[in-house]
Amino acid sequence: MADTKPYVGRFAPSPTGPLHLGSLYTALASFLDARARHGFWLLRIDDIDTPRNVPGAIDSIVETLDAYGLHWDGPVYYESQHLADYEQALVRLQQEGLVYPCICSRKMLAELASVGVSHDIYPGLCRNRAVIPSSQPYALRIRSDERDIVFEDKLQGLIRQNLGAEHGDFILKRKEGIVSYQLACVIDDYLQGITHVVRGFDLVDSTPKQIFLQQLLGLPATSYLHVPVVIDSHGYKLSKQTLAEAVTLRSTNVVMFKLLQLLQQKPPVRLEQASCSELLDWAVRNWDPVPLIKTHAIQPEIN
Structure with a gap:
């Protein structure tokens, strides 16, 4: 049909x-x-x-x-x-254990990059952190996995990327409370x-x-x-x-x-x-x- x-x-x-x-x-x-x-x-x-x-x-x-x-x-x-709509999506992802708080700063990640740790892919320092200090600001990251994302772009052709290897755990909400482009765009x-x-x-x-x-x-x-x-x-x-x-x-x-x-x-x-x-x-x-x-x-x- x-x-x-x-x-x-x-x-x-x-x-x-x-x-x-x-x-x-x-x-x-x-x-x-x-x-x-x-x-x-x-x-x-x-x-x-x-x-x-x-x-x-x-x-x-x-x-x-x-x-x-x-x-x-x-x-x-x-x-x-539509801030409430973004928060609703975040709450759902948090309830499913797919989001975690991250206290890493750009400076900290840049220092890691200087000793050979990739700066492009988040190294997962906070992925399994048990406690986040209540007074410390944090971002929210999505737990990526090793799935391949494949789509057919109408101009650029077939595109395949491994989410974990090429993107890692990306940010959904910044420390200052601003929702990321990625999440807002999807909800919008x-x-x-x-x-x-x-x-x-x-x-x-x-x-x-x-x-x-x-x-x-x-x-x-x-x-x-x-x-x-x-x-x-x-x-x-x-x-x-x-x-x-x-x-x-x-x-x-x-x-x-x-x-x-x-x-x-x-x-x-x-x-x-x-x-x-x-x-x-x-x-x-x-x-x-x-x-x-x-x-x-x-x-x-x-x-």
């Missing part, structure tokens, strides 16, 4: 600053994939990492998406309004009914962790498509950390044409002066991610 479940996609920016070319590129890919399949496209604001939030960033993100014609369905979803996708995740290749290593959490919580699986990230002339991903410029709200059609070229959609020259609306109509009708297969990064041409 054919799957009649409607396509539901999303764009989930963090309000750490305005959208830059790379983030708008990912938003456009997600939008086109949803609209080309007559699906829903939702907007989620990942705002629980409060120390990184920038005042005015949410309004800027919304204004930019609107200026480029990337209109979402339904109300905006804010992570900060479930609550929003997300069926298809389109995001940047830089997040492909998050996917096995999120699939693992879906499995532990008995949540439905989602489809994944990781588009190449946009990099600068030095090979670094465009980001706020690399001081990527905010995308302009002027000449939006010129930027849209450039974005479609970056997505390897080959918009016809006759549309070079078309409006954003006309460009999006063409792009939805002709959306084809196949030219991006097995591509991890892409660099804009310098005019």
